[in-house]
Amino acid sequence: MFTVNRRTLMGLWCAVAVTVSATIQLPADDGALSSARRTELVKLIERCAPAAVNLIGYVPIPDHPGSLARSLGSGSVLHETGFILTNDHVANTEGKQIVVLQDGRQYPYTVVAASEQEDLAVIRIHPDRPLTAMALGRSHDLMLGEPVVVIGNPGGLMHTVSIGIITGTDRVGGNGAQALTGMIQTDANINGGNSGGPLINALGQQIGVVESKKTGVEGLGFAIQIDRFRKVLPAMLSAERRYGFRLGMTVDTLGEAKVTAVEPDLPAEAAGVQVGDVVTKVADMAITDGVHFYLALVDRQGGQPLPMVLQRGSETVTVAPALQAVPPRPAVKAKGLTQGVMLQAYVGQWRLLPDFDQLEPISSGVVPSFGLFVQGKVSDYFGLKFTGFVEVPADGLYTFSTRSDDGTKLYIGDDLVVDNDGLHGAVETKGLIRLAKGLHPITVTFFEDAGGQSLEVFYEGPEIAKRAIPPEALFCKPGKP
Numbered sequence: 001m002f003t004v005n006r007r008t009l010m011g012l013w014c015a016v017a018v019t020v021s022a023t024i025q026l027p028a029d030d031g032a033l034s035s036a037r038r039t040e041l042v043k044l045i046e047r048c049a050p051a052a053v054n055l056i057g058y059v060p061i062p063d064h065p066g067s068l069a070r071s072l073g074s075g076s077v078l079h080e081t082g083f084i085l086t087n088d089h090v091a092n093t094e095g096k097q098i099v100v101l102q103d104g105r106q107y108p109y110t111v112v113a114a115s116e117q118e119d120l121a122v123i124r125i126h127p128d129r130p131l132t133a134m135a136l137g138r139s140h141d142l143m144l145g146e147p148v149v150v151i152g153n154p155g156g157l158m159h160t161v162s163i164g165i166i167t168g169t170d171r172v173g174g175n176g177a178q179a180l181t182g183m184i185q186t187d188a189n190i191n192g193g194n195s196g197g198p199l200i201n202a203l204g205q206q207i208g209v210v211e212s213k214k215t216g217v218e219g220l221g222f223a224i225q226i227d228r229f230r231k232v233l234p235a236m237l238s239a240e241r242r243y244g245f246r247l248g249m250t251v252d253t254l255g256e257a258k259v260t261a262v263e264p265d266l267p268a269e270a271a272g273v274q275v276g277d278v279v280t281k282v283a284d285m286a287i288t289d290g291v292h293f294y295l296a297l298v299d300r301q302g303g304q305p306l307p308m309v310l311q312r313g314s315e316t317v318t319v320a321p322a323l324q325a326v327p328p329r330p331a332v333k334a335k336g337l338t339q340g341v342m343l344q345a346y347v348g349q350w351r352l353l354p355d356f357d358q359l360e361p362i363s364s365g366v367v368p369s370f371g372l373f374v375q376g377k378v379s380d381y382f383g384l385k386f387t388g389f390v391e392v393p394a395d396g397l398y399t400f401s402t403r404s405d406d407g408t409k410l411y412i413g414d415d416l417v418v419d420n421d422g423l424h425g426a427v428e429t430k431g432l433i434r435l436a437k438g439l440h441p442i443t444v445t446f447f448e449d450a451g452g453q454s455l456e457v458f459y460e461g462p463e464i465a466k467r468a469i470p471p472e473a474l475f476c477k478p479g480k481p
Contacts, residue, residue, distance in 0.1 A: 117429055148164055173211065343364060369457075384445070
């Protein structure tokens with residue numbers, strides 16, 4: 001384990017370049033020669049390489065039955081039990097998808113959770129023995145000139161290593177559905193197939209997720225900050241909504257799994273969990289980072305006990321809260337409905353969505369679906385509120401999403417499912433909710449400031465591939481917003 005700091009290692013790496021061009025006296029025996037060649041950089045790569053993985057997809061080629069195209073990507077092991085971090089644009093490909101480890105073992109993977117907006121994904125394999133996990137670092141204190149290592153699968157050349165430095169921070173880039181902000185810029189060699197792989201600092205910690213390169217320019221690669229992944233993981237997983245249970249506790253994801261909140265009258269509080277406790281184990285899963293705690297909630301079910309080991313100061317505490325089952329939100333019964341949704345339009349200038357109920361609409365009426373319906377000559381500085389019912393065909397987990405410029409929110413009943421508020425370009429945000437078959441109240445609010453404008457609303461779930469919510473699934477009571 002390294003005990004030197006990042007600045008010391010920078011000097012060691014620079015010394016490698018200096019000694020290459022100098023005339024040196026080689027050690028007399030092979031053992032000493034091998035020891036001299038095993039620099040701190042070599043040791044770091046040897047330590048981190050087993051935690052880097054290669055992703056390969058075999059994608060059917062349209063109009064060429066039986067033919068497959070190969071897609072390539074990279075990733076890093078988040079936990080020894082088989083959770084892996086990569087890009088959304090790498091993970092969500094059609095066809096056969098496999099992970100190849102450094103030792104050659106191959107496993108099919110499934111996508112646990114993904115965010116098109118963040119271009120991040122957590123996937124999972126089921127290895128026959130524990131994996132080597134990548135140590136997660138922080139990206140809040142990056143230094144220009146700081147040395148970095150990239151390990152990935154460019155061009156299908158698995159576990160290729162490149163080195164460089166951080167050449168910029170807070171950049172705008174992106175290879176996914178939209179531009180990403182706060183990116184790390186590096187001159188480490190990045191090519192097709194590196195996407196999703198780790199950007200590693202001189203301490204052997206992952207500080208970024210390689211995402212893209214600037215085409216036509218040499219030495220401009222970009223990575224998503226690891227702190228961004230840390231912050232969005234709980235919402236991306238949405239474990240309680242995804243798996244239908246309530247636990248009622250929140251832990252810090254920027255370091256150790258310290259409990260930051262305990263909700264009243266829920267299982268965590270009843271079991272004695274306290275703010276300030278540090279989770280060190282969940283069931284058989286070791287927890288050394290707040291990220292691990294949320295991964296440990298994957299596939300849990302209501303009614304099951306969740307054994308946890310907590311460190312409370314110098315005391316070790318064992319608890320086993322029983323996860324509270326949450327049934328799907330019940331459908332409602334409504335009469336006198338017509339197809340479409342009620343729309344109310346407003347004028348005003350906002351930076352965030354206002355409370356439209358406190359404002360006077362300039363117009364109202366029934367429209368067939370969600371979209372930019374504005375009467376008259378209003379082209380900027382307006383707001384829209386849609387209300388009605390959405391019909392779903394079966395019990396299960398549904399994903400709703402809005403892609404809008406500027407802000408939107410989507411509610412099912414009183415539950416805020418999608419929060420895509422604020423001034424921004426065309427950004428897609430999604431959320432999860434478990435619904436029973438039938439009708440559910442839906443409200444979508446939107447505002448436009450100036451410039452570009454767009455509004456699309458999607459859903460997916462049992463028997464429904466992702467699509468814009470169609471008019472035939474929407475109903476309302478005319479005259480009753």
